Amino acid sequence: MFHFLNENRGYNKKVQSNSYNLFLAPFDSLEDRLYSVLHHIANTQSQPKIDILASFFQKVYSNKSQLHSFKTFINFLTDNDSCVPNYESLYYGMLRQAGWGNKTSALFTKTIYHLHNGKYGFQNSIWEDAPKVINQKEKIFLPVDAVIEAVFHRIDSSTKWNFHKINKLLQKNYTSEDMEVWDDLWFWGFINQRGSGLTREFIWNEAKYWALIETAKDKKSIDRVKNESTRFLKIFDKKQS
Numbered sequence: 001m002f003h004f005l006n007e008n009r010g011y012n013k014k015v016q017s018n019s020y021n022l023f024l025a026p027f028d029s030l031e032d033r034l035y036s037v038l039h040h041i042a043n044t045q046s047q048p049k050i051d052i053l054a055s056f057f058q059k060v061y062s063n064k065s066q067l068h069s070f071k072t073f074i075n076f077l078t079d080n081d082s083c084v085p086n087y088e089s090l091y092y093g094m095l096r097q098a099g100w101g102n103k104t105s106a107l108f109t110k111t112i113y114h115l116h117n118g119k120y121g122f123q124n125s126i127w128e129d130a131p132k133v134i135n136q137k138e139k140i141f142l143p144v145d146a147v148i149e150a151v152f153h154r155i156d157s158s159t160k161w162n163f164h165k166i167n168k169l170l171q172k173n174y175t176s177e178d179m180e181v182w183d184d185l186w187f188w189g190f191i192n193q194r195g196s197g198l199t200r201e202f203i204w205n206e207a208k209y210w211a212l213i214e215t216a217k218d219k220k221s222i223d224r225v226k227n228e229s230t231r232f233l234k235i236f237d238k239k240q241s
Contacts (some may be wrong), residue, residue, distance in 0.1 A: 117133065
């Protein structure tokens with residue numbers, strides 16, 4: 001599975017680059033770009049706790065002086081001026097905030113990394129001091145949701161997979177940089193699932209591909225993704241044999 005994801009990074013990278021451009025392009029200031037990322041990620045929740053999130057956004061909007069660098073933002077989140085400014089501390093800082101859970105905190109952290117590592121069409125899009133590489137000693141978390149849980153259930157139904165179990169397994173066997181590769185699992189899982197719950201059907205689902213505004217819609221591009229999806233689905237057949 002990891003080999004497939006690593007070999008096909010270009011597909012989801014283009015989708016993610018398009019996504020980032022959609023919610024960053026309208027804004028010029030550091031604050032507005034950060035607000036846009038925060039709002040976008042918060043609203044990826046299926047049932048966001050609006051009242052609780054409101055208190056978080058009120059705190060962020062009223063503390064603009066704390067947003068001007070990666071380091072000051074992490075100090076603001078953690079309430080700790082001596083906290084090491086890296087992506088692990090960003091994750092744990094977000095996890096402390098009202099209305100933010102494991103998945104959204106991990107998704108926000110991954111997005112900030114993508115916006116600053118120079119590989120997604122952006123250079124220091126928010127902060128000059130955000131790290132461009134992940135320190136190998138850091139823990140990086142995969143934003144696990146129902147799509148990814150279903151993939152792991154298909155591979156091994158004897159375990160009740162969740163955010164913590166999946167991340168524990170991957171962190172034990174892969175480097176911090178490798179964890180970022182695993183993030184592509186959501187894209188391939190999403191477009192190759194039909195139905196809901198853990199027993200959803202694994203099959204090429206072109207309707208889901210079309211539902212993503214960021215995907216290329218020409219026939220040649222769709223055929224390429226469909227062909228790679230066939231390879232992706234065969235991985236599960238091998239696991240079952």
